[in-house]
Amino acid sequence: MVGAVLVRDGEIIAEAFHEGFGLPHAERALLESFNDPIKPDDILYVNLEPCCHHGKTPPCTDIIIDKGIKRIVYGMKDPNPEVSGKGIMALERAGIETVGPVLPEICQRLNRGFISLQTKGRPYITLKHAQTRSGEIANSDGSTLKITSPQQDEWSHRYLRARHDAILVGAGTVITDDPQLTIRLEDKKLEQSSALRIVLDPESKIPNDAQIIEEGTLVIIGETLLESVTTNPEQAFVPARMQELQERGAQVIQLPIKDDVFDWDALWRELLDHGISTVLVEGGASTWANFKKAGMIDEEVWLVGIMDNKDL
Numbered sequence: 440m441v442g443a444v445l446v447r448d449g450e451i452i453a454e455a456f457h458e459g460f461g462l463p464h465a466e467r468a469l470l471e472s473f474n475d476p477i478k479p480d481d482i483l484y485v486n487l488e489p490c491c492h493h494g495k496t497p498p499c500t501d502i503i504i505d506k507g508i509k510r511i512v513y514g515m516k517d518p519n520p521e522v523s524g525k526g527i528m529a530l531e532r533a534g535i536e537t538v539g540p541v542l543p544e545i546c547q548r549l550n551r552g553f554i555s556l557q558t559k560g561r562p563y564i565t566l567k568h569a570q571t572r573s574g575e576i577a578n579s580d581g582s583t584l585k586i587t588s589p590q591q592d593e594w595s596h597r598y599l600r601a602r603h604d605a606i607l608v609g610a611g612t613v614i615t616d617d618p619q620l621t622i623r624l625e626d627k628k629l630e631q632s633s634a635l636r637i638v639l640d641p642e643s644k645i646p647n648d649a650q651i652i653e654e655g656t657l658v659i660i661g662e663t664l665l666e667s668v669t670t671n672p673e674q675a676f677v678p679a680r681m682q683e684l685q686e687r688g689a690q691v692i693q694l695p696i697k698d699d700v701f702d703w704d705a706l707w708r709e710l711l712d713h714g715i716s717t718v719l720v721e722g723g724a725s726t727w728a729n730f731k732k733a734g735m736i737d738e739e740v741w742l743v744g745i746m747d748n749k750d751l
């Protein structure tokens with residue numbers, strides 16, 4: 440998420456942002472569409488260090504130099520080793536005054552997904568838990584317990600679901616809670632931000648009519664399931680189930696299992712193919728535990744129910 444603004448005499452005279460993977464970067468988009476001559480006191484602000492390498496698009500440092508920008512303020516250094524510090528060096532070598540990084544923490548927060556992909560090779564992962572004041576996450580028989588208030592739900596839809604690229608749950612949660620995992624808000628514009636819904640279902644146990652099974656939902660099953668259909672009659676249901684899920688619009692993919700969980704590298708590769716850089720893990724207990732055990736957590740959010748249901 441990168442934006443650029445061009446400022447003249449304290450006023451913004453042009454702005455642009457990076458609209459998506461493979462498309463022009465913010466500063467290039469701005470400078471390509473700004474046709475007036477650049478004045479010596481104009482300042483270009485951008486939240487990420489301009490790139491100096493040929494990726495999907497040509498280096499932004501070239502167009503900044505060619506257009507005659509003399510001063511640039513940047514928010515943070517690029518974590519990509521091909522760029523980090525080198526973009527600034529290229530600008531300074533061309534006589535451009537550079538100021539920054541001016542707001543590294545805020546800028547890093549904004550681009551935590553991209554930074555995680557660059558530095559850890561996996562998406563940024565947030566775990567969301569809801570629990571009662573006495574610590575329950577479900578009823579004692581495992582059935583669904585409504586913990587959060589409508590205000591807490593509104594908050595988590597707005598600040599968690601709408602701000603992650605994907606929302607992930609384990610098969611147990613789909614079987615017990617039958618969640619929709621959609622974004623439901625009064626602000627209808629935010630509802631349109633569509634996070635990819637993902638179910639980890641190695642044994643293909645979730646019901647075909649689960650609410651989450653809709654257009655686009657990604658259901659991940661164990662790679663060996665289909666292979667064992669011929670040798671294990673108990674698995675004979677799997678192809679028919681996969682077909683039913685696919686007929687309802689879900690994408691069913693198979694990944695290898697390693698040490699009882701999906702192979703993490705294979706999972707990250709799959710998510711990268713879907714353009715995912717941030718994942719909200721909503722449960723349940725075993726899924727949280729698997730992510731924790733593997734050290735795959737960047738942030739945890741606890742929503743504590745204002746009242747225990749038994750107090751109501």
Ligand SMILES: NC(=O)c1ccc[n+]([C@@H]2O[C@H](COP(=O)([O-])OP(=O)(O)OC[C@H]3O[C@@H](n4cnc5c(N)ncnc54)[C@H](OP(=O)(O)O)[C@@H]3O)[C@@H](O)[C@H]2O)c1
Pocket residue numbers: 567568569570575576577578581582583584586608609610611612613615616639640641642643644699700701721722723724725726727729730
């Ligand atoms: N309070 C809350 O915030 C909250 C949120 C969600 C759910 N819940 C509650 O939590 C309970 C469900 O939790 P649960 O532990 O039974 O189920 P779960 O965590 O939703 O799902 C567990 C199953 O998902 C699969 N799985 C999870 N992580 C995996 C990984 N890394 N690789 C491969 N497979 C993986 C495994 O399937 P297999 O068993 O097929 O191997 C595992 O048994 C329900 O009572 C629900 O109401 C509470």
